[in-house]
Amino acid sequence: MLQQVGGGFGMLGLAGLFAQQAAAGSETLSSAVPHFPAKAKRVIFLFMSGGPSQIDTFDPKPHLQKYDGQRPAGTDIRTERKTGGILASNVKFAPAGESGLMFSELFPELSKHADDMAIINSMHTDFPNHAPALCMMNLGTLTPTRPSMGSWLTYGLGTENKDLPGYLALCPGYPVVGPKLWGNGFLPGEFQGTYIDTKQATPEAMIPHLRNSELSAMVQKEQLELISAINRQHLTNRSRQMDLESRITTMELAYRMQFEAMQAFDISRETESTREAYGPGKFAESCLLARRLTEHGVRMVQVYYGNGQPWDTHANHLEKNAKLCGDIDRPIAQLLTDLKNRGLLEETLVVWGGEFGRTPTSEGGSGRDHNPFGFSMWMAGGGVKGGVRHGATDEFGFRAVHDKVHVHDLHATILHLMGIDHQKLTYEYSGRNFRLTDVHGHVVKNIIA
DSSP, X not given: OTTTGGGGHHHHHHHHHHHHHHTTTOSOOOOOOOSSOOSOSEEEEEEOTTOOOGGGTTOOOTHHHHTBTOOOTTOOOOOSSOOOSBXXXXXXXXXXXXXXXXXXXXXXXXXXXXXXXXXEEEEEOSOSSXXXXXXXXXXXXXXXXXXXXXXXXXXXXXXXXXXXXXXXXXXXXXXXXXXXXXXXXXXOGGGSOEEEETTSOSHHHHSTTOSOSSSOHHHHHHHHHHXXXXXXXXXXXXXXXXXXXXXXXXXXXXXXXXXXXXXXXXXXXXXXXXXXXXXXXXXXXXXXXXXXXXXXXXXXXXXXXXXXXXXXXXXSHHXXXXXXXXXXXXXXXXXXXXXXXXXOGGGEEEEEEOSOEEEEEEETTTEEEEEOSSEEEEEESTTBOTTEEEOXXXXXXXXXXXXXXXXXXXXXXXXXXXXXXXXXXXXXXXTEEEOTTTTOOOOOGGGBO
């Protein structure tokens, strides 16, 4: 009956419940069965907080040179701040790979993976300010009250490694909005993303109190078993006490992490040549760490570039954009190379993008303002059709005009690649069934292999 009701998600939910209850005593925590055969098992979301410019990265617009400094019809669009005439891009584009996808010259290494990537040039969202746009991209809504995409994924699919969190957010500091972007909302607490501060590279620095300096592992286990037994006895007369259930699960996971995390988070275990291939910097270290965590079965790893909103280039855009692109080119290219060489790319979905794009018109003469009307993102691996470009913006790169893709559509597509029907992964709260895509969303079938 459970397999038939709700397209099989009754059985999926039951499997998740059994997994939670058995986590403490079982040798393995198997993931739940997806709604249909999945093309991807895991997600790495490379998030460029602040909003990268589509017209200086993946969406070339020759018209910008022709109208530099002017404000032709089609660019007189109200934006968050007042903008002037066209600010031409100083970036040259060239075809890459057998597919001939156009790539910015700022991505000499990443362009070598053109045939693995599907570039979406027709993204659009609902609001031009950072906080609501960040919430939309991460939570599927404009306010920080709903579960994050990673929480929905772990709720629906469980984890492949009972000794590590199923969802990790890596950031050297905090993006705007902060922990709500990887929060569990109204889902049980065990599905909340675990924040890792990547300012330091050692496991002990990234995960405070990872080791217990006072008690041995055996004593800790005895203590944990006693506390868990008391908590579970307390829980028997208090059905659906999600906070208590989550606390029990979290304590058990924290104990197990002492051993698994020391190995998984230690990038010093990589060869010197591997570390050098990723290049210097915190983002490079995070990309390498993301690959290691993926190998250890973490369901979703979200890698934030920098603290705050570094891609928010309201002034000196052309110079800042060149530096930002230079920082990410080598690490991301090496991440894709590593995943491919290790046979992981086929089952790992890599997603790149920010909360919105930037205007082709200038702000203050040298900057670009926020642009929610049309921007670019890309995906690779995990069942994505490589070497394709989906959708288009207008001749200036301001508005999505062809095969438009809303954030809800992006989420529906990611869930689809993970084997989930976005309309059927729901959670009842406050008298209604909620889902990541709310009442919207269409799978972008053109980019699926």
